[in-house]
Amino acid sequence: MLGNLVWRVMSPGLDKSMVWYESCASAVEMKPPLLTVIVAVFNGAATLQQCIDSVTHQSFPYKELIIIDGVSQDGTIDLLKENSEQISYWISEPDNGVYNAWNKGLAQAKGEWICFLGADDYFWDTQVLERMQRALQSVPSDVRLAYGQVMLVGTDGKSLYPTGEPWGNFKVRFMQGLCLPHQGVMHRRSLFVQKGKFDESFRIAADYELMLRELKTGEAIFIPDIIVTAMRQGGLSSNPSNTIVTMREIRRAQKMHGLYFPSFFWHRAMFRVYLRLLLWHTIGESTTRKFLDFGRHLKRLPPYWTKTNRSN
Known part of the structure; x- marks a missing residue:
């Protein structure tokens, strides 16, 4: 590609605007940073297929799906086997909860940006990761958390309302104890390299503690006009x-x-x-x-x- 471009630059009478255009086109064709989706599941057969489909049907091709199962007994493992060609890595073994499962997934992740889902969650539409990737390219390198909105979904499957707002409006409430919509958060890989993984001593709020590690001195960026995931409500939540x-x-x-x-x-x-x-x-x-x-x-x-x- 570079040799072809040099030849064109040296060629007499070549329109320089054409050289610039072809250089940009080649850059677009280059593989963008990989996005990793990590899913923790335990007895999630009722909803896991929708979660998997929402990842595999994304228009953005440079992604990987990692699923960590806690030895489900409801048919989840059969679903994982049936979808194995769509999953980059999966394992079923005993774990110590969702944060332990996510940490296992992190050990396998290759993406520059990583997001975490439960088996009840799913991407809002097929363009989410493509649109998110375009936005992430402009995020400053020292910002390690970027997020969009999450649509809350009722037990009848109908949308309730989206949650998530600009960081400037939300920062004070976050420091006071209100968590970002974690299913809508993209985590830069360097966050885990520099700040460590999820603290597994927490049962429910390890995602808040991890983000607090970063955001007590750092910043997050809100990506507007993107509903990233749907999150089912009800039961324990x-x-x-x-x-x-x-x-x-x-x-x-x-x-x-x-x-x-x-x-x-x-x-x-x-x-x-x-x-x-x-x-x-x-x-x-x-x-x-x-x-x-x-x-x-x-x-x-x-x-x-x-x-x-x-x-x-």
Whole structure:
């Protein structure tokens, strides 16, 4: 390619604009940095195929899919075997939870940028990675986290609303304890080289702790107009008891990184969680969900709680 270009430059009478055009075209044809998608799964046969398809059907070709299974017993392993040609690497063995699985995936990852999904998640459309790759090319080399939006999806499969906003608007709340939409985050490989992997002592908030390691002194970049993934809601994610665990782990992460005093935001969030839990046990889950969505309606917010109840 270079020899051909030199010959053209030396050729008399050659239009210089044509040389520039062909040089640019050759650069476009060069293989862009690889994107790695790491999926952790345990007994996820009901949703894993959609997750896999959303990766393999991407228009962006320079990607790899890594799936780490925790010895599922529901047919997940059969799905992995059936899709083995579409998966760059997969393994099924005992693990210590999602963060242990993601760390195993990191050991196999080759991409410059890496994203993490659960078996319940899937890319929003077939153009996501192509559009994301174009945006990532302009991210400064010292920025190691870039993110778009995540669409929350109810238990009926219908879209609820997207989450994710510009970093300048979100930074203060992140430092106070509100996590970035992790399924929409692209992590530069150098983040893990310099800051380490997920802390497996956390059960729910290791993604927050990892990002706090970086963002207490670094910056993130929000990529607008891209919904990266869909994230199913319901079950564990909408149970107040699990939210309490999450909030406590967030405080532990903050203390680890020098944020010793809980913010007003954190106290308010914990009060709301305990109030929801109290209502849950006094008037019942179903009534509480309706009550909470009535409060959202008064604030002109879309319903959430009545749309994320798996028992409906």
